[in-house]
Amino acid sequence: MHKTKNTYLFEREYDKENSGVVDEALKRYWTNILGAEVISDLKNLYGIDIDSTLIGTNTYTTNQKNLDEIQELSNNFFSKNWSGDKITYNGKDVVFGSFFSQLVEFSTELLPENTENSIVESFTDSVLTQLCKICISTLMFEMYILKKEKKLRGKDAVAEYVFFNKKYLRSKEYVKCIFEIYPCLERLIFECIRNALDNYKIFVDRLAQDHDLIVEKLCEGKNFSHILKIKGGISDSHKKGSSVFIVSLDNGYQIVYKPHSLECEEKYQTFLDFVSKGCKYTIGKYTILNCGKYGWEEYVQQADCHTEAEVKRYFYRFGMLIFANYILNTNDLHVENLIAVGETPIIIDTETILGNYRVDYAETARDRIHLIIQDSVLYSGLLPCYKYAQAGHGINMGAINGSAGDEYPITIPRIKDNFTSNMHFEYVHPVTEENSNQVILKGRSVDPTKYKQEVNEGFCDAYLNLLKRKKKALEAVKVFCNINIRYLVQDTQRYSMILHTSYHPDFLQNAMFRELMLCSLLKDYKKVQGNIEIVRSEIMDMLEMDIPYFYMNSSDTDLFDSRGKAIHKYFRESSFHYVEKKIKKLSRKDMTTQSIYLQIALTKLNELDFEQRVMRQVKSEHKAVDKSTITKSIMLITKCLMDKAIFSDDKSDVNWIGVFAGGESENATWQVRPLDNYLYEGLPGVAIFFAALNKIFSDDKYNQILEGISKALFTYTDEMYLRQRGSENESSGVFCGEASLLYTYEILYQLTSEEKYITYSKKQIEVVSKIVNSDQYFDIIYGNAGALLAILNMYKVFPEKKYLEMAISIGDSLIEKQEKNGGWKGKTSANELAGFSHGASGISYALYRLWHLTKEKKYCVSAKRGFLFENSLYDAQEGNWKDKRCFKDIQFGDNKKFMTSWCHGAAGILLSRVKCYDEMYLEEFLTKDIENAIKAIIRHGMFDNNCLCHGNLGNSEILSECAKNTGNLEAKKMSNILLNYAVNNILSGNFDCGRAYLFGHKIPGFMTGLAGMGYSLLRHIDETLPCILAIEL
Incomplete structure (x- = not known):
């Protein structure tokens, strides 16, 4: 050596x-x-x-x-x-x-x-x-x-x-x-x-030493002589390679060996007993044998339910578990921590109960919202929660319904060309594995979203029961005083990837090199780990080939590493103190808030089910609404947004709690989180609303909101501008991509004339330029068609050659990606789609705008091919364009389900045709499409939702744009009917109309929420405000 x-x-x-x-x-x-x-x-x-x-x-x-x-x-x-x-x-x-x-x-x-x-x-x-x-x-x-x-x-x-x-x-x-x-x-x-x-x-020594105790406590008195099998690799290794074993004994029993104290698990079971008292059912338990520095457990085996009644009891109990873990600030419970045992959910490996926070000061409004969410039922990981989100999708890690076969957007190394001299690593997307967390009834897994009533009932019963026993609860939680609890500093996945890299031959030629490579953990350590001593401990553990391990004492504010070294006063308060505070502040109001979060998280998203409930034509005034009435409705929306605004501790930054779709379309559910930095439903749209509001009704309060949002957006752009790698993984689109900030800055400059927005437009377009070449979506929302429109707007304001060259490059790429039938098939779509947001209408419209500027015939030809492809999907009997999106391998259009909105269907198609009308009016199909689309909206275009993307105000605005461009009176009449209906809803306090699935929560953002509704109404007060739906300046 x-x-x-x-x-x-x-x-x-x-x-x-x-x-x-x-x-x-x-x-x-x-x-x-x-x-x-x-x-x-x-x-x-x-x-x-x-x-x-x-x-x-x-x-x-x-x-x-x-x-x-x-x-x-x-x-x-x-x-x-x-x-x-x-x-x-x-x-x-x-x-x-x-x-x-x-x-x-x-x-x-x-x-x-x-x-x-x-x-x-x-x-x-x-x-x-x-x-x-x-x-x-x-x-x-x-x-x-x-x-x-x-x-x-x-x-x-x-x-x-x-x-x-x-x-x-x-x-x-x-x-x-x-x-x-x-x-x-x-x-x-x-x-x-x-x-x-x-x-x-x-x-082996511990097994022999504890033999009699194991027989008595875990084997119902049945003796064993031999071990039939030991299954290792059950957990990450810590403390020089120690990990969990599942042990099969010759008496027919399986037991679990854990090389750490099981005191947490013991106390957790005791507390579950307390929570169960007074509820319909008890929470299930399993046998634990704590031996101090290690312990043995009963092996918990998944079992099926046999009746619907058992399933309902299971989910009632699950609601009780959600409450218990809400009280204890438990975190990091995911699919591997839940075993569905008949009608009883069992939580195993409760190392991370009594979660703690390194800081409770919110430098940003986003931090403040994260603290609110950390203090909610969403924190434990029991409910659906999505990680590794990209382009609206992510992996559901939630214990209640996380499933196998979902592909991670991250990549991991895998050997390619095994047993050949060409062996090498390739990087592949791993998929989630099968676990024992799903309820099985008659051989099939059960969808938990269908049992949210039972989950909510169990949660509320346990909540109300403990609310009556606050003093006893404060006594009951004292079992958690002065115990050691694991604390997760970073994601295990990151540690694993760094460990793999440290085994590269470049770093094994000198042990110093391997240690230097592990020093990559120093990056952003002040923000991530918070203390350089944490990094030192992480490196020491990883030099031992272990995943770093940290723990805290529930009654102390110090953090300890795997060797017992203390990082003093790492936490502001002890985790036990947080639990005491949680119990003391329990109230019916808090129960209602948590119940809303719980039900939102368990509500499955299907646009057609929720967003497209067509209203039968109601008698509504088709005359123009007077401006004073519109102003009243705008002020109600404004008040709601102001009331729900959440500021950073220094009041310089603002955000809102939003609700977003997460997961693949077939299993998507709602997520509660801060507004993101994209226009569709994030901060940019709220900024545009308040900028327009302040332009018309000047008020320092509105300007303060605008400044607070601008600060957050500028910080994001600065970070993206300086980012050296990884930008290519971002989306380029104008609603859910980096071009959305470019467009937002352009609009804010138009509304305020403040030069800082031009400065950030120029920075953000550089960010967009790094991304457009790797686009795989092509559409308006996520892809290059949206980026093209924002860049064309930039060229309109600053006619610099490089912006035109960028736009032309994108246009050429879109032509290259066009299918033979004239449509486009993006990364997330199985078929070429019609419609404005993801389909041919939006992409063709972007190409038309490029042709309008350059007069290059190929762009006009490509745009027309896109429109004609779209018309091949027109269903004359239904009077609408087929929706070829797939749900459970069935196209929406095959079920005669048609949308009539900006995003999908006749309204967005109308918008694209109307905006091309000035120079393509001689095209016979264009005029026919406008007529057909107007008829479709008149028949089916009134909903129980008022948003812009798929609601009444979106359709009203599109019809209004149509009337302006073509003079169509029917369009104007229907626009007024929809506007009247929406305004009356707002004045009655029913802002979001039929969104029962949000259980009273109001979405703040632009395309699906209040900001967009307010902005659309402002356009009736000031007609010079640009049409955001058409990405105009």
Whole structure:
């Protein structure tokens, strides 16, 4: 083993007086990997400048004592010859078997004699799994070098791999050579083996020591003599490789071994008993045997429900669980933490009860809303919650209904071309795995959204029951005083990816390099971890190949790492104090708020079911509404937005609690979170409303709101402008993409004449320019058609050549992506669609606008092809255009379901035709389309929703634009009918009309909420306000 390069930085003492020459190439390499900010923070972490470590002639002393055992293991390995036979895992051959089989054979020889076969097998699997993680990158790289040097023999890549495996990897001298090149690899291999030996020895000793207690408490008195099987890899490894085992005994029982205290789980079960009292049913429990630093548990097995009544009782109990975990501020409960056992939901692994917050000061309004959500029923993870969201989709990690087969938008490494000399890593999208969290009735999983009434009843019953017993509750929670609770500093997925990267051969040639790579955790540490000592502890754990582990004492404000080192006063208050405060502030008002959140989260989204309930034609005034009446309705909307505004603690920043769709269309549900930075339903739309409001009804309060939103948007643009990588993963669209901020700044400049919006328009267009080349959506909402419209607007204000060139490049790309039938098929659509938001109308309209500017015929031809494709979907019998979106593999149009809105159907199609009318009026199809669309809206265009995207005010505004451009009187009449209806609703206090599924929550945003409704009404007060629906200035 190399005597110096196998040591980490913390094990080295550098000669600070050495003034040798710094290896500048190496310094540039590390600066490129880590970034200049991290490089500068290294001194704070280690007390030495990076230059000291990169002086080729610099000397240092090392502490080799902790490596003596590792050196001895390495010497013993090389002192014998090992078979080098192939090795299998789960019945399949393992790559580089000649290498791994020697190490595994060596490892098993170190186990005590007469070790049970089941233990040997589990130990072997554990060692092999970890060794593969550590070694495969280096072995693939070394094989690649030999292939490049033409030292591999064989007729093809398979034969070359076999040659490398047998000739080189069986060679003791070659393996020694690898360890000389990669001394950190050698260290990791034998540390892995040592840790596994220690952990299995501890497990065997504890099992023998607790045998009688296990038989009595977990096996109903049935004795066991042997272990049939041990299943490892159940949890992440912590504290030198220790992890959870599921143990199958020869008496027919399965038990779970956990190498940490089970005091949390014990106290949790006690508290569930208290919550159950007075409710219809008790909450299920399982047996726990806490042995101090470790423990044993009953293995909880999923079981089906047999009757509908059992399912209802299950979800009632689930509501009780939601309440219990709401009280305890539990977090990070997801699909793997819930077992559906007949009519009883069982929560396992409750390490993260009594959650705590590093800070409770809200620098931004978004922070304040996150604190509100953290203090709500949404925080525990039991209800649907989406992570890794992109372009409106995400992975549902919620315990109640997270399912298998959902594809993550992130990528992870996977070996490609196994057992060949061409082996390499490819990055693939993982999918969610099968868990035991779903209720099964008669062999089929049950949709929890159909049982939200039972869930809500269980929640409210438990809430009201405890409300009557506040004093007793405050006594009951004292069981949680002074216990240690795990605290999650960062997402495990991030740690896992960094660990994988640290095993790259570049970082194993010198242990210092691996440690420097792990120093990437320093990036943004003040914001993420909050303390550089946290980073130090994270690195120390990951050097041990572990996921970092932290815990807190429930009655203290310190945080502790896996070695017990304290980070003092990390929290402002103890987690137990938070629970006490939660109980004290319980009230019927809070119960109503939490009940609304719960029901929203369990409401399934289907636009046609919720947003397109067509009203039968009501008798409504078709004359123009007088401006004073419209003004009254605007002021009611304004008051509602002002009342619901949430400010940062210094009042300089503002946001609102919004409701957003999350997940794939078939299983999408609503999410409660702060407004995002996009126009469709985020902050930009609210900014536009208040800017227009302030222009017409000047008031400092309105300007304060505008300034607060502008601050948040500017911060976002600054961050995106400086971002070096990852921008290509963002969307480019004008409603749900980066172009939405560009368009917002353009509009705000038009409304306020303030130069700062021009400054940020110019910054934001640079952000958009990084994204447009990777667009896969093409449409108005998410894609380049929307970006094209915003860029054309920018060129209108600032006719600079580069903006025109950008617009032309996008137009050419859209033509290239056009299908033979004239439509476009984006990333999230199975078919070419009609309509304005995602379909041919919007994209063709954008191309028409480009043609209007450049007079390049190809853009007009492409736009016309798009319109004609769309007309191929016209259903003369229904008088509307078919909706080819799919729901459960069935097209909406096939079920004779048609939308008549801006987003999909006749209204958006009308808008596109009307906006092209000035120069394409001679096209016969255009005039016919306008007539057909007006008729469709008159027949089916009045809804129980007043929003712009799919409601009455959107359709009213489109008809009004039609009347202006074409003089159509029927359009004007219907526009007034819809306007009257909406205004009367608003004046009666029914802002969102039939949105019963929001249970009283009002959406603040533009296309689906109050801001857009208010802005549309303002256009009747000031006709110079631009039409946002058509992305105009």
